[in-house]
Amino acid sequence: MTIQHYGTAEQRKRLLTDLVAIASISESEGEKHFPDAVHSLLSQWEYYKTNPSHLYHGGRSGDEPFLSAHYYHSSHAKTLVFISHFDVVGIEDYGEYEPLAFSVDELTEAFARDAQQFSHAVQKDIQSGDYLFGRGTMDMKAGLTVHISLLEKAIANRWPMNIVLVTVPDEEVNSSGMRAAVGYLNHLKDKYKWVYSLFLNSEPVFTQKPDDENYYIYSGSIGKIMPGLLFYGKETHVGEPLAGISSNYMASFLMNHLELNDALREVVGAEKTPLPVSLYQKDLKQEYSVKTPYRTAPLFNVFLFKRSANEMFDIFQKEVHVATARLNETYRNLCEREQVEGVGNVQILDYEQLEAHAIKHHGEAKVADWKEEIYTRKDLNDREKSILTTDKLARHCNDLSPAIISFFAPPYYPAVYSEKTDEFMKMIDFIKAESERAHQLPVTNIQYFNGISDLSYVAYRDAGGDGWRAYEANTPVFGTSYTIPFHEMSQLQAPVLNIGPRGRDAHKKTERLHAHSAFVEVPFIIEQLIHNMMGEHSE
Structure with missing residues (x-):
């Protein structure tokens, strides 16, 4: 078994801190360079030194600068797809703290020193010591951190299934990265004769009302x-x-x-x-x-x-x-x-x-x-x-x-949801039971993630009909500067699920991530789900 670099909570925190430090604001130079950094990191793994073609940098191939890394098991067709985005919104709202917006430890310490200026809710979270502050901590570099950690574990332990990690730019604006990645996912599926079994995003949990403390997983996206x-x-x-x-x-x-x-x-x-x-x-x-x-x-x-x-x-x-x-x-x-x-x-x-x-x-x-x-x-x-x-x-x-x-006018995010089949609902029940058993964490499943996500561009259901025709005909830039690959999206059929960490105040200067949720609970839940998909069970 290979030594893991991101197998513990502390290691995951260091990875998140490194990812947040890359100022990948939408439509910025940092956004363009982010996949270079992740590509460089993954290229150091023995698996990708041996299998360099399993890493794909879209920007170096004349495509949008999304990054894909896959783990291939030659004896199995079942495949899990991790989806995340690495762009973040701007930091103008940080004011005097703007120089620290991408420095997790320094910003968290600065906010602790100046806690009195924040609302009671923010002060409470600062005093708890449970939260990390910084642009992109919650939305959504924690999700990418979890995906990298579990991809590494799958490779190290030769899990009997295939895993594709896709991380994309531009989710906060037009989702050009995910729309481009659709074609690459179809390419991999056709090349390896894979069967996509689940598209898993790890966008953070969004509250349904003020002071909502529930932990949600989502079986679709608005x-x-x-x-x-x-x-x-x-x-x-x-x-x-x-x-x-x-x-x-x-x-x-x-x-x-x-x-x-x-x-x-x-x-x-x-x-x-x-x-x-x-x-x-x-x-x-x-x-x-x-x-x-x-x-x-x-x-x-x-x-x-x-x-x-x-x-x-x-x-x-x-x-x-x-x-x-x-x-x-x-x-x-x-x-x-x-x-x-x-x-x-x-x-x-x-x-x-x-x-x-x-x-x-x-x-x-x-x-x-x-x-x-x-x-x-x-x-x-x-x-x-x-x-x-x-x-x-x-x-x-x-x-x-x-x-x-x-x-x-663009963008258009089609709604996506998983059918409540017996198999899918057993998966949800399993997640609930394991979360409660191991972490005493009740899980509430709702159908639609309410924050908008790149899951919209998989599992499209209407390509054989004409439900999108009005959009194509009445969007002046459709087919020129903007397009949606409806037919290719319809070829990526599998249930969708969003399992992500808790946090608060996405897109605000008080954006913060619950560390235990991100580095312990969510990795455990997703790993147990993967073992369940493989027909195994791991403590």
Whole structure:
């Protein structure tokens, strides 16, 4: 048996500290270099010196900079996939502590010295000595630490199954890393004739309500989609307001109706998605003048459980029609009161209809050129590109105004969940029993991880149907600067599970990790699960 480097709680803590020290903020140089560091670490293991092809660095192969390491057992097809992300959110909120944000021990000591400035809940955790502070401790370098530790143990003890570790960038933004890793996972499956038995993520436990002390495991991950609207009005001089219609006036009706709209919430059993909110709203007028604004665009965050993109879009469009009917009635009554003709009713169409109208009147080549002008710009993100592409086509189709145009902007995280088969529920019951037996830790299983995760890009169920068609047709940048490999995702079929450590305040300067949970309890639970999958039992 080979000596392990990450087999104890203290060794895992040192590994986590080293991983956190790499400032892998999303879209930063640190994010690009993080997989180099992990690749260098794993390359020192005897197994990967002997089998260097079992390490894959996507960035060195012209792909997204994700990293994969696999352990291959030639006598077995059953395969477990570990999934994690290594990017973290920014550290601007740390203020005077910003230089220590990636130094776990130093920041934890500094917060202990200055504990009086924090809330009672944070002070309590500081005083307990149970928590480690630092950006990425909880979300989610602790999960990667556990995966590396267990991969090492599997290799050292020649566990009779295959294990793939995948750690990816960009989860906090667009999940480009995981979307790219889908193809590599299919490549491994086909090469070795593997059967994927479980996709296991280790995102941290998120509370369901304030002061929630329950420990959760999740048999799925919530979906997220971002519909948007372009309010395309008719400009006029402020001295003649009813000679046109302001896009801000149009937006006021729709925003009031759609924000926190219960019709866009989904309920499965006792679980409810959070209510929809707007994440962005902008008047597209660039300069000040006394001409009324006539182009405004908001984006909405809508969470999903089982609804497809098509189903959600149908509901969204229905609510848009409800609000627009009230807008048209109010505007019509106003024009009658003021004895002016006005500009008539605001019509509703989606991006697919807008693009078809533009092609009919200007030709396919011209529309393709307009779209290319925008999606090739390096100074814009995919959300801005989606808005500006819709705006560009609308401005060349001003015969449509006044109009409200629905579209999607990236990213899209399809909801994913495990079917409650007898076999899967036995697995959940086993986890609960082992956790209670060894650590007196009650485990609560809920269906959906509520923090959004890269599990969304495996076990996709609808590739044979058309549940994603509305997304493809109504996302202006789909197939150019943004894409989702729906068909490849559907080939990665296995149950999904999230087992991660406890912590608090993800994305805040008081982000912290419960050390015993991360370095003792979670590694034990996952190891016992693996032995159970192998048909073994280990104390």
